[in-house]
Amino acid sequence: MILNISNLSKSYVGQSVLKEVSFHLEEKEKAAIVGINGSGKTTLLRCILGIEEADEGGIAFSKDKKMAYLAQQHADMEQEDEEYESLSGGQKTKKRLEEILMEKPDLLILDEPTNHLDIGSIQWLEKVLKRYDGAVLLVSHDRYFLDKIVTKVIDLERGKARMYLGNYTAYAEKKKMIREAERKAYENQQAEIKHQEAVIEKLKQFNREKSIKRAESREKLLSKVERLEQPEDLQNEMRLLFMPREASGNDVLIAKDLGKSFDGKRLFSHGTFSIQRGEHVAVIGDNGTGKTTLLKILNGLIQADEGEFRLGSKVKIAYYDQEHAVLHMEKTLFNEIQDTYPDMNNTRVRNVLAAFLFTGDDVYKKVGDLSGGERGRVSLAKLMLSDANFLILDEPTNHLDIQGKEVLEEAIRNYEGTVLYVSHDRYFINQTATRIMELFSNRFDNYIGNYDYYLEKKEDVRSYGDSLQKDTVQNTWVDPEELKKAQEKEAAKQDWASQKEFAAKKRKWETSLKKAEEEIARLEEKITELSTAMEEVGSDAGRLMELHKEQEAAEASLQEQYAIWEESSLALEELEEG
Known part of the structure; x- marks a missing residue:
């Protein structure tokens, strides 16, 4: 055992953040701390690192062992250090981690290490951590990353910790089963208590000595029953539902020969593709390949250098901008919603904001004073109210905790309209995409399936490159020898159904x-x-x-x-x- 946390408690201004948290970490074990925003994850890390002092409990770290820490914001980097001045966030993460690993620590603590990394860099990090011979304790909202790396999950909920063996998916399944079992046990106990109380009341009404004694006996037994705590409904869960006002035509978007360059660098060219009603298309690619630029072109915010695109019949777009440029920083949350949708009365505006976790005086905060995650929730609220049938989303899971991501996934899966989005969240893509469109080598490669399907096929596609014959309808790259067979079978196997x-x-x-x-x-x-x-x-x-x-x-x-x-x-x- 390299680390042991025993009954750790921590409060701030009388408010309990951690309550008797206990778990341990074996040598070479890789574990994750998960929980919603505000559940105490960062506080727990700071206590382990000695930055904060716990009110109660103990932290035991093996003697003669070294601990290293990769901070979320790289606060340990000097601003004036010329080595880091020209690097992106992702490059800084890679460089700093390489420096830490050279010190060969026995325990590596990472706080949101995949932030600012594109998919390629995250895959690099996964390989590094899999090869790493020491123990790892990390905080991350990247569920695909957690599935690849960890074998233990410490779940923080309402200040308490519960330990689960397995990766993130195993943890999520077990937690769901436990939560459901706890709910059923509570409901069954409550039903039995009500039944016994009704019987006791009836016996007392008979007003006979024997019946009164029986009632007293039942009351005595009932008083000894250990009452189960009522499972708290998670008040901090967004309520999100996308509902188009009317359906679009079958052809939602048709693009032909789109091209764009910036500062002499070619991002993409000959971008020819179409999107049909009901498709959920994820655009992926390394940072700087032009994913966000593509979305801005389709939203009319910038012009393409070449080519054209057109929207289909009755298409109504709603755009989620990762920079939240659609929000007005000087407005209050209340005015941001009401000014956009003036037909909504005050009660309706408050109810919508409450569904996105803004209650009481929160509605009078200025948008400019909100955190990135809070602005994301406001943007999602406006998106929901738009009644659009074509959602275009740029990194919609940024700043959302795991629970928020799951709510968004459910909303997109149930959405009857069409979705085109950019994301580096592979778990989110797996849950919501019916098609992957990758920006690779200045071109668009299509994969009819989710992220796992893309991983299975991408090496074949890339190894053939320009020698492959192109399917001009979906711009999908296939082996020429297989094209004829694939076309013959397409009628029987063209979709999942x-x-x-x-x-x-x-x-x-x-x-x-x-x-x-x-x-x-x-x-x-x-x-x-x-x-x-x-x-x-x-x-x-x-x-x-x-x-x-x-x-x-x-x-x-x-x-x-x-x-x-x-x-x-x-x-x-x-x-x-x-």
Whole structure:
């Protein structure tokens, strides 16, 4: 064991932040601290690092071991250090981590290490941490990153900690099951308590000595029941629902030969693609490839150098800008909403803001005084109220905690309109995208699927590069030799529904074939046994007749199974041939 936290408690101005937090970390173990914004994650890290002093409890760190810390904002970097002056946030993270690892610490503590990193840099960090021989304790909202790195999760909720073994996905599933079990246990206990109270009241109403004694006995037993705490409904959970006012036409966006350069650098060219109603398209690529620029072109904020695009019939766009340029910094939250939607009365404005966690006097804060996460919630509120049928989102998960991301994911999955977004959040992409469009080598490569599908196919696409033949409808790159076969099968397998139907049919016929083969073997064995029995029965005519009838029935069943076997075999062959 390299680190042991025992009953750690910490309060600020009488408000408890950490309550008897306990967990441990083994040598070489990699663990994450997770929780909503304000749950005490940073406070816990500061106590472990000795920056803050705990009110109660103990922190034991193994003697002769070294601890290192990578801060979220790189506060330990000197402003005047010329080495860092020209570096981006991502480059600073990489450089600082490389310097720390050279010191070979036994415990590495990281606070939001994937902030400011593009997907390529995050993958680099994953490889580094997987190879790293020491223990890691990190805070991160990047769930895909956590799935790749950690084997233990410490969940902070309402000041208390609960430890889960496994990666983030395993933790999320277990926590959901535990929360549901706790809710059911509480509801069942409450129902039983109400039942007992009703029985006691009834017994007392009888007003007889025996019934009163029985009531007193039940009251005594009820008073000894250990009452379960009511699971708190999470008051700090956004309520988000996207609902288009009207449906767009089938063709939502058609772009042809779009090109853009900045300061002599070519971002992309010959950008030809289309987006259909109901698609959820994620735009990915390294920093500086032009993802945000593409969204700004489609929103009419800047002009393309070449090419053109057009929107389809009845398309209404709503744009989420990661810089929140659509917000007015001088306005209060209340006025920001009411001025945009003047038909909304005061109560409705307050209710909308409350759904995004702004209550009481919070609504009179100025937008300019809000944190990045708070501005993001205001932008999402305006997005929800827009009734648009085409959402264009630039890094919508930035500054959201894990819970906020999950709420946004659910809203997008349930959205009946069309979505085009830029994101480096791979878990979010996996949950919401039906198609990936990657900006790579100044071109657009399409993958019909989620992020995991993209990972599976990208090396094939990139290794062929310009030698691949282009599908001009979706600008998807494919092997020329496979193109003809793919086109022939496209009608049957063009979307997830047809693939699902194909798999279901295949399973059906495979099951039928297997059952027929098993039944044929059983019947053939039975017929052999009956033949042997008939030879041995002797002169018992009655028994001989019984065996003969059984054999006839078995022969008839055998012929039926042969027919089923033949039908199943042919059906499977036809399916495989497409």
